[in-house]
Amino acid sequence: MWLRRFSQIGILLLFIGANKWGWNILIGNLSSAYVFETFYLSDPFAILQILLAGFILGADVLIGGLIILLIYGIIGGRVFCSWVCPMNIVTDTALWLRKKWKLNEIQFHTPINRNIRYWVLFLALILSVFSGVAAFEFVSPVSMLHRGLIFGMGFGWAAVAVIFLFDLLVLKNGWCGHVCPIGAFYSVVSKYHWIKVQHTVENCTDCMECFVVCPEPQVLKIIGKKSGSINNGECTNCGRCIEVCDDKALKFIKREKIIRRNENE
Amino acid sequence: MQRKENTTSRREAILKIFQGAGLLSLGGLVWGAFLNKASVSKLSLRPPAAVEEEDFLAACIKCGACVQACPYDTLMLAQPQDNIPIGTPFFIPRITPCYMCVDVPCVPVCPTTALDINKLIPSDKVSTPENMDVNMSDMGVAVIDEKSCIAFWGIQCDACYRACPLINQALVLNFERNERTGKHAFLKPVVNPEICTGCGMCEHACVTEKAAIFVLPRKVAEGKAGNFYIKGWEAKDENRLNEESKESDIKGKTTKKSYLNDWEELIDE
Numbered sequence: 001m002w003l004r005r006f007s008q009i010g011i012l013l014l015f016i017g018a019n020k021w022g023w024n025i026l027i028g029n030l031s032s033a034y035v036f037e038t039f040y041l042s043d044p045f046a047i048l049q050i051l052l053a054g055f056i057l058g059a060d061v062l063i064g065g066l067i068i069l070l071i072y073g074i075i076g077g078r079v080f081c082s083w084v085c086p087m088n089i090v091t092d093t094a095l096w097l098r099k100k101w102k103l104n105e106i107q108f109h110t111p112i113n114r115n116i117r118y119w120v121l122f123l124a125l126i127l128s129v130f131s132g133v134a135a136f137e138f139v140s141p142v143s144m145l146h147r148g149l150i151f152g153m154g155f156g157w158a159a160v161a162v163i164f165l166f167d168l169l170v171l172k173n174g175w176c177g178h179v180c181p182i183g184a185f186y187s188v189v190s191k192y193h194w195i196k197v198q199h200t201v202e203n204c205t206d207c208m209e210c211f212v213v214c215p216e217p218q219v220l221k222i223i224g225k226k227s228g229s230i231n232n233g234e235c236t237n238c239g240r241c242i243e244v245c246d247d248k249a250l251k252f253i254k255r256e257k258i259i260r261r262n263e264n265e
Numbered sequence: 266m267q268r269k270e271n272t273t274s275r276r277e278a279i280l281k282i283f284q285g286a287g288l289l290s291l292g293g294l295v296w297g298a299f300l301n302k303a304s305v306s307k308l309s310l311r312p313p314a315a316v317e318e319e320d321f322l323a324a325c326i327k328c329g330a331c332v333q334a335c336p337y338d339t340l341m342l343a344q345p346q347d348n349i350p351i352g353t354p355f356f357i358p359r360i361t362p363c364y365m366c367v368d369v370p371c372v373p374v375c376p377t378t379a380l381d382i383n384k385l386i387p388s389d390k391v392s393t394p395e396n397m398d399v400n401m402s403d404m405g406v407a408v409i410d411e412k413s414c415i416a417f418w419g420i421q422c423d424a425c426y427r428a429c430p431l432i433n434q435a436l437v438l439n440f441e442r443n444e445r446t447g448k449h450a451f452l453k454p455v456v457n458p459e460i461c462t463g464c465g466m467c468e469h470a471c472v473t474e475k476a477a478i479f480v481l482p483r484k485v486a487e488g489k490a491g492n493f494y495i496k497g498w499e500a501k502d503e504n505r506l507n508e509e510s511k512e513s514d515i516k517g518k519t520t521k522k523s524y525l526n527d528w529e530e531l532i533d534e
Contacts, residue, residue, distance in 0.1 A: 031352075032328035032376045040376045046326050050377065053323040061326070061376040119285075123293050131300040133322045138300055138350060143327060147342060147352050151329050154344025156351075 004238060007083045030084070030146045031137070032061060040064030045185040049134035052125055069189060077193035078186045081176060082215075082238035086149065087142045090160055091176050094167035095215075103168070112171055112178050114218065114234075121181035121188075136181055173215045176236075187233040195237060195252060196229040203249035210241035210250065229253065309355040310463065310480060312340055313363065313402030314372045314384040318482070324379035327352030331371035331380060337364050340371060356404075358465020358480050365399045365430050365464050372397065400431060405463030405480040406487065407436070407456045414477035416452055419443050425478045426454050428470035435461040454478065458487065 011030075032042040042064035050057060072080055082088060097103075120136075127135035137143060141159040148156035167174045176183055199222055206224045211217045219232035220241070242250045304322050312331050315321050331354050332340045339361045343349035354371075356363060372380045373394040385397040407425075411417045429436040434457065441451040454467075456478075465480045496502040 029328050032326045032330070042326065042328075042376060050323060050326065055320055055323040055377075057324070058376075058378045064376065119289055120292075123289065123296060127293065127297055127300060131297060131304065132319065133300055133304050133350070134326075135296065135300055137327060137352070138303055139296070143352060144345070147327065147329065148344070151332060151342045152344065155346045156344055158345065 004083055008086060008089055011084055029150050031143060041068055044069040045182055046134055046137050049128040049137060052128040053132050053134055072186055073189040075194050077190040078183060078236040080186055081183050082236040086146050090164050091167045094164050097168055098172060114178050116178055117181055117184035120179055121184040124181050142182060177215055191233045198229050198251050198253040199223055199227055200249050201227045203247045205247050209244045213240045213244045303350050307482060307485060309349040310405050312354055312371045312380055313369055313404055314380045314382060316379060316381050321379050322350055324377045325353050326377050330374040334370040334374045337361055339363050358468040359476055362465035362469040367399055369397045369399050400462060402462045405482045406458045406461045407467050407478055407480050408486050409454060409478045413473055416454055419449060419451055421452055422472060423452055424470045424472050425467035428466040430466060431460055436467060
């Protein structure tokens, strides 16, 4: 938990430091960053939109996007969402308040389908083609937040406040778990990622704590039923379930272990 | 969490499909309309070496690398209230103009070539950041409101002229006799739009309450004569006439030349 906050805030600090005090570790923001003034890292979703908008990009930024795509898509899964994205701090605060004020008990059902994010993703890509601009980047509250924190916010606060209130009052895990196409994008591309949560059913006591704490509980289908890894791309690898599990039934594993386990079976 | 059994009837399924399609197209329309509106605000001044505005909006990844590279804090990233596509870099010369750094630090850092160093490379040089010539940049063009420019009143002011980094090239002073007093001269500033880079140092220096000289994006500031006018005194433009007549022979279309020669068709029968 605190490790996650440390990572989120730390990465932001490196960016802010670059702007305010001239550090050269990470220059730019989460859309595209210049690392140690030697190579670039770029947001592959933004790049995909730009390409669809019809602009041919240079090799630097494409390689940068590919690196990020490899890191998240193959190794980490949706770790961007839980370990990097600053919006996650906002929505988690909303979630925390929801619990504190017992709003979850008033509103029990979630009326909006979690798959809506894939439609938002679809729209973002289609609209990029037709409008000739990167459609989601034009309206993204996530970009507004990290850009705002680094370069000055302006009325960007309003967009962030909207997300906060939406998550607090309208829908539990509303933004990150239902709407945000960035999460949807990483869910799709990280289908075969390596680092996963591993469940050992023999240790599980069916306490259901992990379901309570999980921001994407639909990924936990196998809990208490059979051993294996959480393979759903919607898992953000936030590790909350591991933290909350007192029975040593959940832990992070790397791909090699999965393979070895499969061979043993 | 046991899901209830799947008992969707055909009618419900069809309804759901149409509901989904409706919501999707509604969302698409609203979002698309916003994008359309947002991308037509063409009054923003971009950093040096920015590609055409249309391409720029597609290419800019909104990372702010140019903003961080700018030593004068000239460049800003647009915020929602600026009425410029959010997150794109721009500058307001009246606040801080572009000071035309010789090494143009804002350009080579751009990861997406939305700022393209090739726009600043003289044709006889290799495309490396060291060969950039900042005077080739085209951020906009300065325009003078002669009514509020006090130099046009006859008051001596050459603030913009002195501030221009391309003094006597991009901005010249025209001396004219002041007939009103009979013994003074007007020192009227005149912009040469072909040399002006749009840095905005003139706008920044202007002494009037609201600047009488200001930078506009070139596309906004410039008119267009159209293809029908040919400068007969310029060999290159005159050539255009010959090429055009060759084309018309093939296509049999009315062109500039035929319009001038076949005047019969202009007369009512």
